[in-house]
Amino acid sequence: MISKEKIQPPSPKDLGFDVIKCYNLDHTKEEGFADMKALQNVDGDGYKLFCANFVQCMVSDGEWKQKSTRLPISGWVSYGLEAFAVIAYVNGYENWLHTFGKNLVSDEDEVSSITSEGVSATRNMEDKRAKDFRFTADAKGSTQYGGWSSKGVNYYNIML
Amino acid sequence: MSNVDEESTHTSRTSGGSFDQERKWELCTMECINKEVYKYVQFINKDEDVEFGSKLQVIICNRIHVPLECQQGFWRNWGADAAVKSLKRKRQTLSNALRKRFERKCSSQLI
Numbered sequence: 548m549i550s551k552e553k554i555q556p557p558s559p560k561d562l563g564f565d566v567i568k569c570y571n572l573d574h575t576k577e578e579g580f581a582d583m584k585a586l587q588n589v590d591g592d593g594y595k596l597f598c599a600n601f602v603q604c605m606v607s608d609g610e611w612k613q614k615s616t617r618l619p620i621s622g623w624v625s626y627g628l629e630a631f632a633v634i635a636y637v638n639g640y641e642n643w644l645h646t647f648g649k650n651l652v653s654d655e656d657e658v659s660s661i662t663s664e665g666v667s668a669t670r671n672m673e674d675k676r677a678k679d680f681r682f683t684a685d686a687k688g689s690t691q692y693g694g695w696s697s698k699g700v701n702y703y704n705i706m707l
Numbered sequence: 708m709s710n711v712d713e714e715s716t717h718t719s720r721t722s723g724g725s726f727d728q729e730r731k732w733e734l735c736t737m738e739c740i741n742k743e744v745y746k747y748v749q750f751i752n753k754d755e756d757v758e759f760g761s762k763l764q765v766i767i768c769n770r771i772h773v774p775l776e777c778q779q780g781f782w783r784n785w786g787a788d789a790a791v792k793s794l795k796r797k798r799q800t801l802s803n804a805l806r807k808r809f810e811r812k813c814s815s816q817l818i
Contacts, residue, residue, distance in 0.1 A: 554812050600812055604804035606746075624746075631749040635802045636809075643806055647813040695798075700750050 554600065556644070559637045561593025597636065598629075605632050630706040634699060638682045728777075733785040735771035740793035743770070745801075751794060757787045764790075 598620050603611050605628050614623045621629070682699025744767065751757050758764070759782045767790065768778045 556809055556812055601805055601808055604808050605801055627749050628746050631798070631801065632805070635798075635805050639802065639806055639809070643809045643813075647810040695750070700752060703750060704752065 554596065556600075556640070556648075557593035557596050559640055562597055562633060562637070563594060597633075601636060602629065602632050605629075626707055630703055633706065634682065634703045638680050638695075638699060640681075642680055729781050729785050732771055732773050732781050733789045736767055736786050736789040737793045739767055739770050740790055741797055744790075745794065745797045748794065749798065751791055757790055759783060759787075 602620055602624060603615070606624060610623075682696045682702070683694060744763070748763060751763075755761060756763060759779050764778070764782050764786065767786065768782065773781055
């Protein structure tokens, strides 16, 4: 048996998504908000890793097979769809990491978390906080993904 | 609610499109959003973006071949709601796909 495709999903920061700026949504693009072009030009492999592994979810399998090997993603996936992929990923990252990322936590971390009650309590608080979705959880009348907060939609608009 | 009841609730329909025809266009609208339009429109920010006369309405109605004289009635009765609901559903589908992909990438796949 061969283990394949296991990766460390890039964090929003790896994508160039600045969490602090994200919460100051009165800012305009001119004040330095990251737009799609800025994200695409971020140093490091975070954004490339994201595109190679997650943007595929935004298009049909047939389209991906047909175009992904021949053309750069920016040439055939619209800016809007790419921006939505980023915002949906950022929205769910902490929750998903909390839910699915346990395999990525080393054994040493697990041991240290149960050796001390204090550490364990801190961990529990972090766990609780980590379950929140960034842009959908607090939107009035929202379902899990359907109701996006105005912050999320604003950020999406600014990225375009 | 039966078709008859539903039809009676839409007494404001001013178009020449029959009830059945408008329901067919509604399904076509959903399919159109689901397969094509979502690539270019992900959120509807303002009511104006989905009103009769908006770009979205014109594109969809032309795409699914709604006759000009029926467009207004269809859009007000069915089209606008169908477009908003379909986009919402598509966002959910895409987000779920991302979540599943995230899960797969986090756990080792054994082959």
